[in-house]
Amino acid sequence: MSRVGKRPVVVPSGVTATVEGQTVKMKGPKGQLQFVVHDDVEVKFESGAVKVAPKFKTNRAQAMYGTARAQVANLVEGVTKGFEKKLEITGVGYRAAMQGKNLQLALGYSHDVVYAIPEGITIAVPKPTEITISGTDSQRVGQVAAEIRAYRPPEPYKGKGVKYANEFIFRKEGKKK
Known part of the structure; x- marks a missing residue:
């Protein structure tokens, strides 16, 4: 079970986040980025944070949701600091x-x-x-x-x-x- 994946990715002020299906889009002062999340991973935008969770109890889903959370965190860091x-x-x-x-x-x-x-x-x-x-x-x-x-x-x-x-x-x- 991923420990990284459990933490939500907080979206800071000045950054706009949208989740459309499996695509996460971030827009900030440095530009715009997007990432397509793996099909085994469920992604939601709730109360100013992006939350990632596995859809199934398979080993692949468990492995991919920690990776997906790290990728979304990289999107936030990329559009704010670079x-x-x-x-x-x-x-x-x-x-x-x-x-x-x-x-x-x-x-x-x-x-x-x-x-x-x-x-x-x-x-x-x-x-x-x-x-x-x-x-x-x-x-x-x-x-x-x-x-x-x-x-x-x-x-x-x-x-x-x-x-x-x-x-x-x-x-x-x-x-x-």
Whole structure:
């Protein structure tokens, strides 16, 4: 039984929530988001809060209603505060720069990697070795960060590559004679 799913998601002032069938829509100062809840989950909007409950006593319904509650909470946080991920670039000559609506990355390849920024995502480069990705949708912000990191994941010997700001890279010792 989910403990997360039992708590209702309180909708703060300034945010409009509507529940139409299995679709939950949130509209706030940062924009508008929606999420389609799984069929095994029942969702209701009562007294300023969105409540989620399983429709059946199956294992799948029990698992999905905690997930659905977390997704609805992410909608509320997205339209009020938004989400942000920070990436750090480590390595000699490795750098990032904005080039119009694209992110240009020099990651040690023979060519620069040009990443087209998707709609609804904002990328800032405060320093050539830092990238800040922000947006309203948690999943899309994380996906963009993962795609940028995948161009050159950090390697364990020198720590070169693109890593999350809070990520710990387990370092290995090199070869011995």
